[in-house]
Amino acid sequence: MAPKQKADSEEDWFAKLDAELEKKTQAINKDKDELNFQQSAVTKVLIEDFCNIQNRFDRIKVPMNMDPGYGTFAMYAERDTYPQKWTFKPGFDFESVNIIQLVDMSQVQGRTGDSLKAWFYMDDITPHIRMVFNYCEGERYYRYDGWKRIFGQYVIYDAPLAKFDEKMMHDRLYSVVVAWYESHLKSNRDILINHLKEKYEKGGGYTE
Numbered sequence: 001m002a003p004k005q006k007a008d009s010e011e012d013w014f015a016k017l018d019a020e021l022e023k024k025t026q027a028i029n030k031d032k033d034e035l036n037f038q039q040s041a042v043t044k045v046l047i048e049d050f051c052n053i054q055n056r057f058d059r060i061k062v063p064m065n066m067d068p069g070y071g072t073f074a075m076y077a078e079r080d081t082y083p084q085k086w087t088f089k090p091g092f093d094f095e096s097v098n099i100i101q102l103v104d105m106s107q108v109q110g111r112t113g114d115s116l117k118a119w120f121y122m123d124d125i126t127p128h129i130r131m132v133f134n135y136c137e138g139e140r141y142y143r144y145d146g147w148k149r150i151f152g153q154y155v156i157y158d159a160p161l162a163k164f165d166e167k168m169m170h171d172r173l174y175s176v177v178v179a180w181y182e183s184h185l186k187s188n189r190d191i192l193i194n195h196l197k198e199k200y201e202k203g204g205g206y207t208e
Helices: 003-058 166-185 191-198
Strands: 062-069 100-105 115-121 128-140 148-162
Touching: 003 062, 003 100, 003 115, 003 128, 003 166, 115 148, 115 166, 128 166, 128 191, 148 166, 166 191
Parallel strands: none
Antiparallel strands: 062 100, 100 115, 115 128, 128 148
16 A cells, blocks of 8 residues: 555645646746736837827927837828827737837937937846936047947936836926927037936946
8 A cells, every 4th residue: 555655645746836836837927917018008108209209309300210110110090190190000019119219310419319218128037117318428539440429328217117107207208308309499409418417317328
């Protein structure tokens, strides 16, 4: 009888292990589904926001490039509604978008490349969202790479995705866009740069 009792005991042990592993699988999959849903919801908000901002700048003839591009996600009921009136394409995969950005293409005051950028990233095992404003500080000559543009950065919003605060994000985005827009109206880029310096934390720089 001893071997049978041992076999039963081993079977019970694995059944307990299997149940615990299944419990973990279900819990982790649920967490992933919730985070993916939340990331998609935030992405949708940001795409709509950045589109509206781009369209508003277009009214004062300030050229902007957006990523992702209109052709990726937008559809228009009528040709003459472009680009103001649009809807998301059916089945658009929001989860596939990791970076949303709006880039100033103005050929004045060194603005080309100034950009509002938001993206998702992992801090250890915690997904975060970050929004920054990148701006060109000038150019520098490097012995082996030639002339490169130097960019500074200010952090507009940064938080764990699970604690995303849409109102806080919109309040900060509002202040930056107002300063950005006014700086174009008055042809004075310092309005934007000074606002960023006064209100937001400086992030890392880079060259390109």
